Amino acid sequence: MQVKLIPSVSLFLGSYFPLSAILFLQDISEKSWAKSVCWSFKKCEFPILSNPGRSLTFFAICLVSLLFFILVLNRIPGLHELTVKESKTVPNDLINYVFPYVVSFMGLDLGGSGKFYGFIVFLAWMFLITYRSGQILMNPLLLAMGWQLYEISADIHGNGRNIIALSKSKIYPGDKLKSCVVQGIYVLSKFKE
Template sequence: MQFRIVPAFLVFLGSYFPLAIILALQDIKSEYWGMDLCWNLKDCVIPNGHHPYLSFSVVVITFLCFLITVQVLRGLRYKYPVTIVGLKSIPSELISYSFPYIVSFMGVDYGSAGKIAGLAVFLLWLFLITYRAGYIIMNPILLILGWNLYEAEVEISGHKRTVKLLCRNDPTPGKYLCQEVQGSYISTGEKQQ
């Protein structure tokens, strides 16, 4: 199965939801950071940002794209029988995938049109790279949701091969139903009889 470009871009943007929150927090005016924590709801003040509409919009858009990612995973039909012969966890690949994103966002300021334009070009470039490489579904935020990445030796229709497997549970050798997405296999981790 190959992602179409628009759904792939929405899944890609969903991986930036935590970073959108970081940017929104960095946009909050400094006077709000000196205030005491509010313990009584009627005394609470909602902090205001330097660019509230932009930061709020980015958080909402990336959150909606994150929800789309969750729906895409729920909507997959796991129909291909695969026998897992052996596997090993490779969590560092998702972390190395996300590290450049995190570092690059720390210097972004919503007040600088040049930095926002640079960020947009950077995101577009990274999207194109991950889309062409077939790594759209290797979304770092999925680690938080309990998905893990494995290098698995599998048997499909009597042929053995080594594949990348994204799995919700910790699989053990046995039979599973999977879906192939851009060269990677996805499974809920529920063993078949």
Template sequence: MEFRLLSAFLLFMGSYLPLALILLVQDIPAKIWVMPVCKPWRGDACSFSFFDHPYLAIGGVIVTAFCLAWTMHTLKAVPRRFPVRIEEVKSIPNDLINYVFPYIVSFMGLAYGDPSKIAGFSVFLFVLFLITYRSGQIFLNPMLIVLGWRFYEVKMKLVQSNEVIVARVLKKGLLSIGEERAEAVQDVYIMGDI
């Protein structure tokens, strides 16, 4: 099964929910941080204009949260059609460097108030997505780790053909030797218990 471009893009964007939250917090004006807490029950006039650019700040969080939720739903819905027998399991460390760069950039002056920086950052993310997708590394996603998914390299026997292969596997939770069900998506097998 080939991982569709749109699905890959949504998976990629969902991984940047923490970055959207960082940019949301950075969009809160300094004056808000030093204001006393509003107490409307005491007759205070409260102003709820927390962000300099509310549509971009809140929209970024909503879009990335939607992408992450959609990704989790999609991964759960992938049919695991093929029975396999796991013979060896080795955990693969997740190479997070591709996901670290945008976070570093966010602390080097990226702000919603500067359209040219936002445009440049968007181009950077798009190029990073293309590299990640074309290299088959789209599943190396830190949010999947946070949500309990793990990457493995396994030696497994495809029950239907008796072929023994070494493959990368994505599974929520621990993977151990024994029977599993799998589906190949791009160069990765997504697994779930029988």
């Protein structure tokens, strides 16, 4: 199954929700940081943002995308059955994911149009590379959500195959699992009892 463009954009942006939170916090004015923490809702004031349109929009888009991302992963149907012969966890590639975070700490000013639009082009370029390489499901946010990447030797319809798979539960030799292939990556789920 090939992930369509719009869901792929959503999956990609959802993986950058932590970055949107960092940029949102960096956009809070110094005056707001100087105020004491409010413990009563009656006396609370919203923080003043330097660039509310950009920081709130990016934060909201990434939050909605993250919720969609979680919904999609938890509802991917298991269309086929496989039996695990051997499995080992595979470390996730972090380098593509880390670049935008480094950029955010190198003085990305959401108020500077050149830097902001340059950052948007950078994210678009990262998305294009990720999408074209078929790695849209590969991001470290999956680890935080409890998913793990595996290299598995499995029996699929009587044929032995070596596959790359994502699973939310631990995989052991002898497990019988449901699977769905998304851009060459098997998304695994256990049979419901």
